[in-house]
Amino acid sequence: MSASAPSPLLALDEAQARLIAGVAPLPAEPLALVDACDRWLAQDVIAGRTQPAADLSAMDGYATRADDQAGPWRVVGESAAGHPWPDALAPGTAVRLSTGALMPPGDGAVLLQENALRDGDLLALAGADGPTPRHIRRKGFDFAAGDTVLAAGTRLSPARIALGLMSGTSGVLVHRHPRLAIIDSGDELAADPAAALPHQIPASNGAMLAAMTAPLAEAVRLGPVPDRLDALINAFEAAAGCDVIVTSGGASVGDHDLVRPALEAWSAQIDFWRIALRPGKPLLVASKGDRHILGLPGNPVSSHVTATLFLLPLLRALAGSRQPFPLPVMLPLADPLPAVGNRTEFFRARRHGSGIAPISERDSSALRALSQADALIRREAGSPPAEKGTPVPVYWLENGGNA
Numbered sequence: 001m002s003a004s005a006p007s008p009l010l011a012l013d014e015a016q017a018r019l020i021a022g023v024a025p026l027p028a029e030p031l032a033l034v035d036a037c038d039r040w041l042a043q044d045v046i047a048g049r050t051q052p053a054a055d056l057s058a059m060d061g062y063a064t065r066a067d068d069q070a071g072p073w074r075v076v077g078e079s080a081a082g083h084p085w086p087d088a089l090a091p092g093t094a095v096r097l098s099t100g101a102l103m104p105p106g107d108g109a110v111l112l113q114e115n116a117l118r119d120g121d122l123l124a125l126a127g128a129d130g131p132t133p134r135h136i137r138r139k140g141f142d143f144a145a146g147d148t149v150l151a152a153g154t155r156l157s158p159a160r161i162a163l164g165l166m167s168g169t170s171g172v173l174v175h176r177h178p179r180l181a182i183i184d185s186g187d188e189l190a191a192d193p194a195a196a197l198p199h200q201i202p203a204s205n206g207a208m209l210a211a212m213t214a215p216l217a218e219a220v221r222l223g224p225v226p227d228r229l230d231a232l233i234n235a236f237e238a239a240a241g242c243d244v245i246v247t248s249g250g251a252s253v254g255d256h257d258l259v260r261p262a263l264e265a266w267s268a269q270i271d272f273w274r275i276a277l278r279p280g281k282p283l284l285v286a287s288k289g290d291r292h293i294l295g296l297p298g299n300p301v302s303s304h305v306t307a308t309l310f311l312l313p314l315l316r317a318l319a320g321s322r323q324p325f326p327l328p329v330m331l332p333l334a335d336p337l338p339a340v341g342n343r344t345e346f347f348r349a350r351r352h353g354s355g356i357a358p359i360s361e362r363d364s365s366a367l368r369a370l371s372q373a374d375a376l377i378r379r380e381a382g383s384p385p386a387e388k389g390t391p392v393p394v395y396w397l398e399n400g401g402n403a
């Protein structure tokens with residue numbers, strides 16, 4: 001962090017550390033591996049088989065003995081995928097091979113089909129390249145029975161599911177996904193976007209948060225809840241069975257910003273409120289028993305940024321991730337950036353060739369600019385203006401950078 005004017009607001013890094021301090025993954029549950037994509041493993045996966053289980057051919061062609069390179073040969077049979085040839089080869093003989101088929105027993109070599117001339121059972125060299133062991137995939141080159149192929153704490157991906165299945169595993173223990181309650185709050189919110197009157201706005205944050213958290217949580221949506229203490233407390237009660245409660249709106253200091261007073265009236269413990277982040281200053285983090293509560297600011301961009309930096313990491317930590325925070329990559333600025341005030345600032349940005357271009361619209365309610373963003377650029381509090389070409393930390397958004 002660069003030096004900046006003293007700030008009464010909690011620094012971003014400290015707020016993130018406090019968010020997950022003491023957060024333990026939720027209990028494990030058994031799942032079929034094929035149904036466990038995106039879950040975090042609660043156990044090591046130990047290979048029950050060796051892969052390949054025997055030497056295989058990597059190409060279509062013919063197997064010969066390794067000490068029998070010149071030919072000609074007599075083709076005595078075939079080893080096809082799933083149908084191995086059981087006998088060792090005698091000198092002067094060969095076996096037809098398909099890709100993935102087992103090599104015959106013994107020290108062998110593979111003659112590529114392209115380098116062979118076949119006439120009935122007779123086989124001869126048809127090029128400079130004779131049989132070679134290079135085209136053999138050796139037994140156990142990928143993994144051997146007893147190897148730890150996936151460690152506890154790993155997130156299952158399509159490739160890791162394939163690896164687990166290949167290792168002989170069909171079921172795994174994974175951490176339970178958090179149950180999440182998403183509460184829209186504010187008297188101005190209309191549940192039906194097509195029916196919003198001029199003094200109302202559509203309640204878009206709840207749907208946005210539900211979409212952002214969908215791969216990580218089982219979510220229920222509540223609200224829109226009016227700006228009344230009793231209504232908010234009722235909503236918290238309705239959400240009490242969840243692991244995480246997230247609100248949007250009513251987090252700031254106005255007369256109708258009631259999330260904090262309602263949480264206090266509900267006997268929740270406020271951990272911290274207001275951080276040195278732009279957008280996202282009014283963020284509130286609280287707990288009640290094992291329940292985690294996040295009060296996100298109502299401005300849609302502020303909600304999105306604080307969900308990216310706090311809500312998603314909290315859900316990941318509960319779901320078993322050991323590295324739940326987004327990781328930046330360094331990219332050169334395609335356009336300059338202004339100086340930064342006393343809050344760490346996240347600028348909406350777009351991919352631009354091999355660099356990153358900030359979006360000029362910075363209002364924290366501007367959904368059109370947010371929807372065009374595929375990344376956030378992070379600038380520390382007190383940073384001077386940055387020229388074009390300056391390397392900056394870039395966080396790709398959850399949509400994989402394809403806005």
Ligand SMILES: Nc1nc2c(c(=O)[nH]1)N[C@H]1C(S)=C(S)[C@@H](COP(=O)(O)OP(=O)(O)OC[C@H]3O[C@@H](n4cnc5c(N)ncnc54)[C@H](O)[C@@H]3O)O[C@H]1N2
Nearest residue numbers: 184203204205206248249250251252257281297298299302
């Ligand atoms: N005097 C001060 N005023 C404000 C401060 C401050 O420090 N002092 N902080 C500002 C900052 S920063 C932010 S961010 C906002 C956030 O305030 P709230 O969390 O209390 O949000 P609301 O006032 O309820 O709403 C702000 C804005 O967002 C719209 N909104 C709310 N909920 C939703 C929803 N579910 N879907 C879509 N849009 C929503 C709401 O209508 C407002 O337009 O406070 C500043 N004020």
Ligand code: MOO
Nearest residue numbers: 279280281302364
């Ligand atoms: O910091 Mo507030 O979240 O911008 O507009």
